[in-house]
Amino acid sequence: MELKVYADRMSQPARAVLIFCKMNGIEFEEIKVDFIKRETVSPQFKAINPVGQVPVMVHGGFKLFESNAILKYLAHAFPGVADHWYPTDLFKRARIDSVLDWYHLNLRNGIVPLVQSTALARPLGREPNPQVAAQAESILPAAFEMFETFWLEGDAPFLLGNTQPSIADLNLVCEIMQLELLDDEVRDRILGPHKRVKKWMEDTKDATMPYFEEMHALLFETKASCKSSSSPSLACRKPPAGPLWPEIRHTEA
Template identity: 45%
Template sequence: MLQPLKVYADRRSQPSRAVIIFCRVNQIEFEEVTVDLFKSEHLTPEFRSIILRPFTDFLSFHQVGGNSPSPKINPMGQVPAIVDGRFKLFESHAILRYLASVFPGVADHCAAGASLVQDTTYQGSPLSLGLGGVSPGSWRTCNASSCGRWFSIAARQLMTWLEEGSCTWYPADLFTRAKIESILDWHHSNLRRGAATLVMHTVLAPFLGIATSPEAAKQAERLLMQSLGTIESVWLKGDAKFLLGSPQPSIADLSLVCEIMQLEILGDDVRDRFLGAHDKILIWMDNVKKATSPHFEEAHELLFQVKAIMQSKGPAASPKLKITSKL
């Protein structure tokens, strides 16, 4: 009997919320295991320690002697992390990619069309493809012999268009998927770095009794503003409903919006100072919320509770904690 997927998370963590929302929206059965970051549960030996396990504990066709190092949950001491049977994984973007790829019907519905291109035909007719895009037009035509690997890529693109599939969370379309990957990579060193650092050094650190850095907060504020501008100017052009002009959200939409939601902790006035001038971002965030409702709202309930506590008490004199979380 297969063990249920386990998601180790703290809903005060924006990447944790993204994974939880993704599972809920896509009806992926899982057990949520709360790891309280404020209590440093992510740093306990039970969560992060490396233990030695015999190779024979793992699926193998041959018995191998010796021991194999294996993390109990996540040796990095961060959330989210998942355990899927004997498989363990951390880093939210890697988890989202894994879930979208492993669970049937989640990634997108265009992948089925690509499987029809086995002998450079579509419904019995030879394919002669253009390299100008995925919609009809005056293209420079090519075939398998003249264009090599580009023919298979173009064929996949054309099949996506012919089948009129609903490309969504993690599209099979190679070009679109690569662009989503670029957004996710950009996110870590830009939007996330700016938003998370600002929240930590202006609100969370004082609340938890941790030393703050005004200079780090200033740099984070500048990076956050630049990042919001980049999202609008590069990925939300025109009347785009979601990133890259997609009619449906991707894992990049979900990850970035959950990150921006963390600004709620700063209070309404400060949040509005950052987002008030970015109408496109506000509309986009609302679109993501609606597309993932009611799970989006449910996953963020704890965040708003934390916001209310911070607003009522202000910075608290708490014991200093060693925080290496992904808040």
């Protein structure tokens, strides 16, 4: 059965799925879906995923969305995936699940609205919203403190005291990388106090090279091109002309 992954590489969960496939030698067709061009809310895409978000996986006749669910499926559906990604051991697997559940309501709950109300506001057809940004950023100090003091155990390089990365490491590092779209001063204000988190990020990047770099190239190209232009807040990646959709959701909530 042919595997298809519908993704926009500007989406942090989509990057995690793409890196996982590459890391584990899983053959797949990447189908690009551009959320700035409203392709995620097109009738054609919503026939595949009615909630209008990426990533989406189609494996034969089986369709699945939500990156956590996709990563767990891929870890078991394809032979040769190393056990450390999503262990068969029930207790180890449950702990990975706890990290993934936690991050959606903490790190992601701060990072997504922060980036979408600042750097991605105008590409999404909105005005920057300082109030939303401030509220979103206020979530992050406690989230990163919890990350650093609880999920990173001892001197181990990866989450939960592991010596090799899991799908939790992959999803969380791709999430935090979205902060690269912010002004350097803001990003450094958020991440600067958390040296263990920054070290973990470097370890996770190194463990997933060269695919980590490949899948984040678009993010850095977008940041560089907009930083050198006169257009504020990534406005150089403009949405198409015409009426705005009432709601745009480019990655899973």
